[in-house]
Amino acid sequence: MTQQTHRPSQFGGGSAEPLLSVRDLRVTFQRHGEEAFHAVDGVSFDVRPGQTVGLVGESGCGKSVTSLAIMGLLPDRGNHVEGTAVFDGEDLLTLSRSAMRDRRGSDIAMIFQDPLSSLNPVVTIGRQVTEVMERHQGLSRKEATPKAADLLERVGIPDPKARLANYPHQLSGGMRQRALIAMALACNPRLLIADEPTTALDVTIQAQILALLKELVVDTGTALVMITHDLGVVAGLCDEVNVLYGGKVVERGGRHGLFKNPRHPYTVGLLNSIPRLDAVRGEKLSPVPGSVADNLPWTSACAFAPRCSNAIAPCTQETPQWDGDEVVGFRCFNPMGGPR
Amino acid sequence: MCVVVVVLSMLVFGWLRSLPGGPVSAMLGERQTPERRAALEAALGLDQPLPVQYAKFMERAVHGNFGVSTKVLPGEDALDVFLSRLPATIELSFLAMLLAIALGIPLGYIAARRQGSYVDTGAVIFSLVGVAVPVFFTAFLLKYSFAVEWNLLPVSGRQSTGVDATRVTGMFVLDGILTREWDASWDALKHLILPSVALATIPFAVIFRITRASVLDVLDEDYVRTAEAKGLTSRVIRGRHVLRNAMLPVTTTIGLQVGGLLAGAVLTESVFSFRGVGDALATAFREKDYPVLQVLILAAAVIYVLVNLLVDIAYAVIDPRIRTR
Numbered sequence A: 001m002t003q004q005t006h007r008p009s010q011f012g013g014g015s016a017e018p019l020l021s022v023r024d025l026r027v028t029f030q031r032h033g034e035e036a037f038h039a040v041d042g043v044s045f046d047v048r049p050g051q052t053v054g055l056v057g058e059s060g061c062g063k064s065v066t067s068l069a070i071m072g073l074l075p076d077r078g079n080h081v082e083g084t085a086v087f088d089g090e091d092l093l094t095l096s097r098s099a100m101r102d103r104r105g106s107d108i109a110m111i112f113q114d115p116l117s118s119l120n121p122v123v124t125i126g127r128q129v130t131e132v133m134e135r136h137q138g139l140s141r142k143e144a145t146p147k148a149a150d151l152l153e154r155v156g157i158p159d160p161k162a163r164l165a166n167y168p169h170q171l172s173g174g175m176r177q178r179a180l181i182a183m184a185l186a187c188n189p190r191l192l193i194a195d196e197p198t199t200a201l202d203v204t205i206q207a208q209i210l211a212l213l214k215e216l217v218v219d220t221g222t223a224l225v226m227i228t229h230d231l232g233v234v235a236g237l238c239d240e241v242n243v244l245y246g247g248k249v250v251e252r253g254g255r256h257g258l259f260k261n262p263r264h265p266y267t268v269g270l271l272n273s274i275p276r277l278d279a280v281r282g283e284k285l286s287p288v289p290g291s292v293a294d295n296l297p298w299t300s301a302c303a304f305a306p307r308c309s310n311a312i313a314p315c316t317q318e319t320p321q322w323d324g325d326e327v328v329g330f331r332c333f334n335p336m337g338g339p340r
Numbered sequence B: 001m002c003v004v005v006v007v008l009s010m011l012v013f014g015w016l017r018s019l020p021g022g023p024v025s026a027m028l029g030e031r032q033t034p035e036r037r038a039a040l041e042a043a044l045g046l047d048q049p050l051p052v053q054y055a056k057f058m059e060r061a062v063h064g065n066f067g068v069s070t071k072v073l074p075g076e077d078a079l080d081v082f083l084s085r086l087p088a089t090i091e092l093s094f095l096a097m098l099l100a101i102a103l104g105i106p107l108g109y110i111a112a113r114r115q116g117s118y119v120d121t122g123a124v125i126f127s128l129v130g131v132a133v134p135v136f137f138t139a140f141l142l143k144y145s146f147a148v149e150w151n152l153l154p155v156s157g158r159q160s161t162g163v164d165a166t167r168v169t170g171m172f173v174l175d176g177i178l179t180r181e182w183d184a185s186w187d188a189l190k191h192l193i194l195p196s197v198a199l200a201t202i203p204f205a206v207i208f209r210i211t212r213a214s215v216l217d218v219l220d221e222d223y224v225r226t227a228e229a230k231g232l233t234s235r236v237i238r239g240r241h242v243l244r245n246a247m248l249p250v251t252t253t254i255g256l257q258v259g260g261l262l263a264g265a266v267l268t269e270s271v272f273s274f275r276g277v278g279d280a281l282a283t284a285f286r287e288k289d290y291p292v293l294q295v296l297i298l299a300a301a302v303i304y305v306l307v308n309l310l311v312d313i314a315y316a317v318i319d320p321r322i323r324t325r
């Protein structure tokens, strides 16, 4: 195991002190009459300044809930959040509502999956950009407007001055996502969380948006948490990757290590389902068989066991423990390539 | 839009002509010799085929000539009867809608924000009662408790006898303000309170429920989450992001309620002997005053169409997706 010796400084040029440090994050949804459900079940990960960290996993594994919990954007009722998310020395999860409001949009920004539904249809693009600066930088609308035009230009929107007066429906999908990115970057956040920012877009537009994000992250030194179900996105962007399954991190590693030498059978399954340019035409992708509906409870098994080709006896009897540290590791009784 | 008015005028005309009794019985009474009936029918042009009658009716209508009132204000021109009654009803409807909107929208918003709380449940039940209870019952209840039993407000009419007020617009409260006759204005307002509360119940209940449902929908929208993610203040989120979007369906509802106000005005004005268009309509209907009925029903149709036009305009103002295609 060569990855084991990797130290934080070797990932993406981040410094050693984490900017965001999530520990044992657990989000429980409780609707009356229903059993409590842990959408996020003890997730820990670090993000260092300037680093891009991926959260990867298939639908329902808790990626969005993780990010919303960190942002304090979960619905008011029906859920319970435990653990810590320390950002710059403060635990975001215990911050007061108003203190959290001050952080959101300025220190920590977020962009969402569907650019059309994420923009207010009856407010101009310009206003939706300037309102962030009015709120956090104390600018007047007049002062913020030229800055908004600059921002739109920076994210690659042509004719930015004219676009300020446009409404979201007058822009194309790619332009809308660029506008959302402009809003997120308006106050120079130190951390940007992107929840599947390209899933709703055409393939060519996807590539453009990813290139833009990469460029902006490098230019501004913003740390990025990239949420995606697509390991292909991770390959092009992330320094470090956390693979989530059933609300837990099941494998973590640097991009290169993870792609070259995946240990968890689920990571292997995800890697095999990436479409490749060099694939023989018509060759079927092999997604992980089964679905999350088959999951076993983590408390007395490996949730992935029913879908796992490596499963052995302990897998259905005990919880596999984290084998590794905050940089690399996995959670598996019978990993690929044998025990470490 | 004009088509709507024409079609409605045909329906009104046809419907009135098909009523049992008809104008001749109304004018002469039921016991008359066939000869006298025939003579009057000929004089009124009622012996001619219906399309001819309709054409004549429309021709006169276009010139504002609907005939002379027989019962509501005998001898007065039917159109004048309508015009003299209109300000009272405008005043009443305006205050009723103001109440319904000023209470319905904020309450609807609060109920949605506290979905499932006692405030929410209470307001929902109250609004259900509001639509379910007939207007005349509400009106009677208000009249007997506040006016008759507790003597807090006037029982009926638009102005107390003995108040000497100058008339400008025919809207008494406004007149008092314009002429600085504050007493007269205040007196007229007191007369307006109970009828407008009675008239407001149904629009209030409907506006409340639509606002609540609409705000609940909008709160689930992604753009509200985006606004939260930007750390905007709750005031900005409420006004710019939630209410501005939630108002779209509410606008349509308000328009529909204004259109439906006349039905409520008929009952409310009758209960409070409030001399407005609704009261005139009730009297004209009961007494078979055909010229007045025609004017009133046509006017109602025209107002309905105008309100719909206003709603369309308002919709375009708040929804850029309609304005800028």
Ligand SMILES: Nc1ncnc2c1ncn2[C@@H]1O[C@H](COP(=O)(O)OP(=O)(O)OP(=O)(O)O)[C@@H](O)[C@H]1O
Residues within 6 Å of the ligand: A029, A039, A057, A058, A059, A060, A061, A062, A063, A064, A065, A066, A075, A078, A229
């Ligand atoms: N408000 C909520 N109430 C109850 N359950 C919820 C709520 N939000 C999410 N969940 C559940 O939590 C689980 C994780 O959801 P989450 O949205 O985080 O998945 P995801 O990994 O983002 O998937 P996707 O790729 O579909 O976005 C899902 O099973 C979902 O049904």
Ligand code: SF4
Residues within 6 Å of the ligand: A264, A265, A266, A302, A303, A304, A305, A306, A308, A309, A310, A311, A312, A315, A320, A331, A332, A333, A334, A335
């Ligand atoms: S613990 Fe067992 S079931 Fe789970 S991934 Fe590893 S081998 Fe498969």
Ligand SMILES: [Mg+2]
Residues within 6 Å of the ligand: A063, A064, A065, A195, A196
């Ligand atoms: Mg998601």
